[in-house]
Amino acid sequence: MNSAIAPEINSNLQPGKTLDANRYATKKTIAQGMLDIALLTANASQLKYILQVGEKHEFYSLMLGLITTSIILQVIGGALSVVIYRMNIDNHEQGIMIENLNHAILTCFVLSIISIKNQDNRTQGSKD
DSSP: OOTTTOHHHHHHOOTTOOOOHHHHHHHHHHHHHHHHHHHHHHHHHHHHHHHHHGGGSTTHHHHHHHHHHHHHHHHHHHHHHHHHHTSOTTSHHHHHHHHHHHHHHHHHHHHHHHHHHHHHHHHHHHHO
């Protein structure tokens, strides 16, 4: 890699120093937790809205179901993140389990985003 193109990358890497996988995984888990908090905040806002409007809303039952599903998936993802945080990625057996749990968390996260997107589409469609 040319140091003129990316000097900040070369200045942070020292020759012979390897990347600590556990440290990287910990930072990734923390960042993912922050995203989960933002997603949970969005769900809380939408839940507040749908509960204020009540059954007058055209899609009340659907919205309530999607928001509830999304919150449940986020709680499951958060619990799995805590489990991953406690594991050691250097242990081969735990590394395989971490990878599988990571896929499960990603699935929960994607399904939550799809649920929120569907909620937004329904909400905006009913305001017009």
